[in-house]
Amino acid sequence: MSSSSTPHKYDQDGLPILSGLESASLTWVILRMPFLLLWTALASKLKKTSRPLNRLLFETSSRHILGNTTIEQLQKISGTSIKAYRAWAKQANKEPVIETLDDGTRVFWVGAKDADYVLIYCHGGGFVGPLCDFQCKFIEGLCAEFGKQSNGPILSCAILDYSVLPTAYPAQMTQLHSFLSALLPRVPPNRVFLAGESAGANILTQLFSATLHPLDSLPAPLDLSVPLAGTLLISPWCALNPTGKSMQENATKDLLPPVALNAWGTAYRRGVPAAEQAYADVDAAPPGWYTPALAGLTARVLVTVGDAETLRDDIARLTDVLRTVHPAVAVDVQPGGVHADMVFDVAAKSKELSPVTVRVATWLVESAGIVPT
Template identity: 30%
Template sequence: MSIKVTKVTKAKLSLKEKLDFFPAVASIVIAYIYALLTGLRRTERQAKSLSLHLGYAVFRKATTRLTTTQMQYILPPSHKIYEQHSKKTGRLPESVELGDGALGHWVGDRNADNVLVWFHGGGFGLPANMGYFKFYAQLLRDLKASGKSVAVFSLTYTLAPIAVYPTQLRQAVNCLRYILSQPNRDPSTVFLGGDSAGGNLVGGVLSHLAHPHAEIDSLPLHSNLGGAVMIAPWTLLEKNFPGIEIYHGGDIITTAVAGPWSAAYIGAGKRDYYTDLSTAPADWFTTFPVNSVLITAGGNEIMLPLIQDFAAKFKEGFENVELFVGYRECHVAPIYHLELGNTTKTEQGKKVEAVLAELMV
């Protein structure tokens, strides 16, 4: 079923933001040139290849220099990227209106034995890029080679600050609710996945299943979900990270985005265990209705210490948790590398495939 989206709400640009585009683009070009001149000799704390090094530098500068609304203005919305991918692969787009402004997009056969529900990242303010749909296609191809029948259901949630928390969490819960409402779909054949802000939503949905959010309808399960994957989950929405040594040159983001992205998502609300799972006590995780959880991170990403701390606390309350770190990889490398046109499979990507192949029926 293909649906036509006639109107997409975007945050409005101020006059200042409109006038700022030219100097912003100029600064990004300068950052690219600087990275080109200095990137021929790289250390282990930087990208493995020059092309990746340049891609990291451009994204790092763009996300630091441009506001969330500026990025939304120039980037195609998630559902348009999905339609482009469907056209390139010769498949009819199959999208579903989930209510509350959310859309779900099928990649692969919706009647497959297993469904991987994916929540994309981007600080809650950026749409899914083509790298996501290449990542889904790669997963489906390789899992099929392992004898697994899988489909991906990708959520398009309302971006911040157009909507704020808990809207995106409610949309993620209702996305899972829709999948579980399909005929003969047992929770054990449903898997959650997400990266960065999407990893935050994975944690938020698992939290809601175990501890229903006061503003979101509960979703009782008769058995555990098959598993969950959290790639570089953003589970601590702090603005500053004192006492942590951070080197930005090997990643695609900087600490400068933490404040604006967090503020856009939270709005006038308050942070809690659903937004900041890193602050939850260990026993919060004990009743999560999922068989197994994989957390991955890049060895060069700025969030690595925070992810390591989060995984350790998670494991205190929930035994079946594994942390995997990809050597010399950036934040959400399995997806962003594909967006840059680098098809060499990342260590994190290999690990995600191996774990899913083991868990799926």
Template identity: 30%
Template sequence: MATFKRVDVPELTLQEKADIPFLKVGLLVRLLYTALTGVFRSKLYPKNFRHHLLTTLYRTSPFSARQHQHINLSAPEVYELCMKNRGLEPEGLSLPHNADGYWIGNKNAKKVLVYYHGGGFAMAPLPSHMNFFIDLIQVLNDHGNDIAVFFLRYTLTPHAKYPTQLRQAVEALRYILNETGRSPADVVLGGDSAGGNLAMSTLLHLSHPHPEIEPLILETPLAGAFGFAPWVNFNTRDWPSMTENKYRDVCTAGGLDVWSGMYLDGREGDNWSEPSRAPAEWWADAKTEHILLLVGSNEILFSPIEAFAKKVKAVFPATTFLVGEDETHDAHLYVDAGVKEGTQTGNELRRWVAARL
């Protein structure tokens, strides 16, 4: 069984620790300034005032990845806290290569959604990750489904680098298929942001194995695979949305450069680290019945995700691509987390999973 103790927490230097209170004060001052001047913001910023405040808060966060990991809860702590707050019993297990799997819902459910969280490969999942899926499977199961989520805890950067996280992602799927005996037809694979990268890379691995990772052979296709705002390309210079949405989104090009640099750690990108690099023909034989790709119109990642969706759909017609109007990156987890009516992309994911499983 997995234990719910802190993981991937660096020991900060004295300077890094001393900087934290000042960085918090600076962020608060910036947020107050944004609130005061936000009434006069231009069309370059979000239309919704609350979104404007929250995107600024996330976008201008001054903390390093190491400081984030030190001051925030790690994945097992977030999972245990969210489950207990909802009156649910947390249950996890250890996976190969120093990873864990956490169950949301009945681990004996017939059908399973294997999920990889985002956070630039450098940050633990948010409580909104867990709460979103607790709510999702409750709604689906209340309507006659029998679904559980298997949530992967992979090793964050800089504690591990590529392809460790992809290897852990493949092992999570291998466990569900080989160790629990579920048919691929009863399994959906997915993730958001960096986790969407892992979901698409894992799907690619099924038909075109990574040379450093043990192949996983499927006799039948998965029920589906989805990428929620998947970070499929690390180039931050040549995409229009990187400029057009730079003041509308929660992410920054500079932040993406730092995160991808830690993930690759000097290694050249390839077809698995950046799935959009893979030739179009590699997607023609994807081992899944359906693919879903979701993105917000206000994301800096909009252009690369749109290009990726067009490439995949051209050779794999059973691909759905949905754009959430005026939505930022992973809006259901950040600026619109917990909103009762949900988001366009979040609601589409729920409908799509219900149709697949």
């Protein structure tokens, strides 16, 4: 659902203060949840679906909440990124490592800051939601799998705590540029990976666009001695108002409903100047926007997508565009996979690592120039 038309005040944590009516409607959404989950559980037994019950319940609850709350309601119940990171650290028995730059840009570390390789991760959330603890756990598992396959070299992750709405474009890109610029003097580009999930992937393509098409209003173009080791795009949301047929075909299969995607995309686009729409929305980019110079920014690209995603067709179009200008673009299509499936597999408390996560770790190891074990 869309953002409320009434301007909101925000509390000391940066969360919106809801009106009485907003709080009441949110309560009604939450009260309906147990009945939906009960129906889902009963229906799964009748239909004898092969999808695990924990996934069905998680996807039903996600689809219900995302499709029936306003931006401000969703933000209110989601909390803050720093609380999610601290919750993960406590559960994982890790000491929180928070790095704050002079300009206020902040990252949360998963793993040692002096690891052999560093992955900068931009979480998903539609430019609306914060980091979640399960995303930290997903990253923890991915880094552990990298170490297992690399037989020695270690990968750590810096999670970018980027600003969400109502903070507008290009703040998110500027924060990524700021941290990357601070990291590169101490870590060579060919030991740095970029990873973006959903809206986080949009931030990565914004950064590349700002280098391919510099503007005075945007961060300076990246000046790399060698390309970055690789870029991982997890269910990239780069068409802010998607138009692919999969938006209708998978509307009841995916956990990310079209109504939410369009509401978030419309809200984010409002903050993008007309002359800069192409930087934030691939559908606004003219032919030839991405050029072979992209290969000078990142050595390899991996796109992951599920064939049950609402974004499936729009992601396929983006992948085709990237493949026309970059010689090393790979795609992993997960049969039956929903939006950011391997990430939400962790959220649904699946006991084993997703096969997609294992394949992504293999790609990271190979991109590092290591033969996987």
